[in-house]
Amino acid sequence: MRIAMVSEHASPLATIGGTDAGGQNVHVAALSRALAARGHEVVVYTRRQSPDQPERVRLAPGVTVVHVPAGPPVVLPKDDLLAWMPDFGRWLARHWRTAPPDVAHSHFWMSGLATLAAARDTGVAVAHTFHALGTVKRRHQGAADTSPRERVGAETLVARQADVVVATCADEVSELRRMRLSGHTVRVVPCGVDTDVFTPRGPRTDLGEGPVLLALGRAVPRKGVETTIRALRYVPDARLVVAGGAPGEPELDRLARVAGMYGVADRIRFLGQVSRHDVPALVRGADVLVSVPWYEPFGIVPLEAMACGVPVVASAVGGHLDTVVPGVTGLLVPPRAPEVLGRALRDLLASPALLTSYGTAAAERARAHYGWDRVASRTEAVYDEVLAARTGEAGMVAVRPGTGAA
Known part of the structure; x- marks a missing residue:
């Protein structure tokens, strides 16, 4: 199968941890590699950000990254890219007319707009993954939301026009239904984790005398690190390591x-x-890995910690509701509740047996449900279903929230 991955701002070649480089970059790169390992040919289209970038770069066997000339060849915040999406879509259409992919999979709403524009000219089937929804961001960030005002309406358009929306968790399905998107166009396929790299076995960074809590992620307020810092008052023996963000941020x-x-x-x-x-x-x-954002579309960091055999205490939002099993692999707490978080951490750290039990179960769950080959297999099945529906061999069936990984 020839697969086009469209990820306008999140290049699989980017250094992770920058302002607009995070989970989506990891997802696109890992999913592309896993699909190629299953015998598919994958081309990832992302926006050119430097005049020195070559048009085509080989990422892995079977995976090529193409830098699309849309807008000035400089690094721009993703919220400033909407004006260049028509150019992105026209460039895709020109190339797909002569060499169309079997399916295009767009990532993030602006990629969806460009991909659907190209698909209208070429007839290519489109799967779409949002990675984050504007309605959720606006609900939690209010006036601090820097997204273009057109975002929410554009997301509704993308959701309705794509052949299928690939949601990453059951909570996202609920959000899509609030947008009045018919359930028959949604499939749930979670994000994944590299279980060969993220494993309980391997070197450990010496973080000093324990117990040690770790908060890992981009340095933005919504990640909830302030909640963890405030919770530290209730866990007097613990220390907190905060990783992510550049000095001076x-x-x-x-x-x-x-x-x-x-x-x-x-x-x-x-x-x-x-x-x-x-x-x-x-x-x-x-x-313990502590991840207590206000909201989280999926949450790759907790999953990576689980794969390493580290218990997770996470806020009960988004993908955490699917990945973390309370009382089995870790604990879920309300967001922005430092006292509740502090009590949960204090009780967990007081029981070494519980820490070990949670860590073992977490690693088993990550391996069983979230390895990238499994995620790629499920994504491939969605593509097959879309192509079959296009040729009239099968129809789309209703999806129920909670049909993601068990």
């Missing part, structure tokens, strides 16, 4: 001030940005 400075305000600065260590290569060892060095 406003959010890190703000978090340092919060730590001082609550009298826990002496128990917090800010590591700054950590290379992707060093993440597994860093995670293994912690006793």
